[in-house]
Amino acid sequence: MPDNERNISVFKIAAMYIGAVIGAGFASGQEIMQFFTVYGNKGLWGVGVATMLLAYLGAAVLYLSVKYGTGNYLQLINNLTAPWVAKIFDLLSMAMLLAGLSVMLAGSGAVFSEYLEIAAWPGVLFLLFIVSFVLTGGMAGVIRFNFVLVPLKITAILVISLLVLVLCSTGAPPAGEISQSTSISTGNWCLSGMLYVSYNMILVLAVLSTLGNRVTVRKAVAGGAAGGIGLGIAAGMLVLAQLKLYPAIVSYQVPVLFMAGEIGHLLKIPVAILIWLAILTTAVANAHGLAARFAPPGTAKYKLAGAVCNLLALPLAGLDFGRLVGTIYPLFGYAGLLMVLILLVNPFWPLMKRIKL
Secondary structure (H helix, E strand, C coil), rough: CCCCCCCHHHHHHHHHHHHHHCCCHHHHCCHHHHHHHHHHHHHHHHHHHHHHHHHHHHHHHHHHHHCCCCCCHHHHHHHHHHHHHHHHHHHHHHHCCCCCCCHHHHHHHHHHHHHHHCCHHHHHHHHHHHHHHHCCHHHHHHHHHHHHHHHHHHHHHHHHHHHHHHHHCCCCCCCCCCCCCCCCCCHHHHHHHHHHHHHHHHHHHHHHHHCCCCCCCHHHHHHHHHHHHHHHHHHHHHHHHHHHHHHHHHCCCCCCHHHHHCCCHHHHHHHHHHHHHHHHHHHHHHHHHHHHHHHCCCCCHHHHHHHHHHHHCHHHHHHHHHHHHHHHHHHHHHHHHHHHHHHHHHHHHHHHHHHHC
């Protein structure tokens, strides 16, 4: 499929969206634990808030991207904000995408060292090679990549969660908020759901804005909404499964691995593969969004920018994975709050001006 054809299906758009969001934190279950499960049954309401926002904002980003014919996040931001605000967001987005890529590289190294019991660097370099290879295919390569891997990830998450709900015995139900000293979310379940969306929005914006001159409005809006709903369903199933295994699951750094162990020890290796694939798709999303900032996908300059970004992310990949996540991800959340507000209001702004609000 040539990069300039406007024939990308709704499913492929949704797959790109989901592939950007389901990274190591989501697939491991830790991200869902910290933002939703820690609130007990109320965490499901938080998932509902997050699902509505993810569906709306995904559709809004794609609608506005098509409206302005964007090829990267900077072109979209320039149309939504004042020039000085756009410059700040540009610098912030570049820094966060690069940092996010470093986190994924470190995560790959952690999977290799913890599950294969070998040095971390082969895992870092292997991920680096795969990401660079995917980017050589331009936009078509990124789309095909997500089209294949995202359904596998979603299916694995849903199957593991369903098996826990059907086969595992129920623990003591949480009376209220679960004590979790490592939680990175704060406030109540509603605020936590909003913060979860906002910290994902920088990467979502970087990825989906590259589709602005490649899809129709109808497919864009449908794909964004479908991707958000798909993410919400996967998150909701994980919360239900984690609540069933409370309180034992709270003390585990990789809750999905614990869930798999409760079903059968043979599932531990497939879960490790699932986590690594989630790391891979998010790494590709970060590298693609960053490379597209400097050149149209598929061009020689785009491929060169992708290679340079990968190399720049390499030094940070040697740091502790958990420390990187705890430092960088909260910054993503707070930086994304203003962009969420802009995206919530922008599609209605012409109507608001007409009725003089």
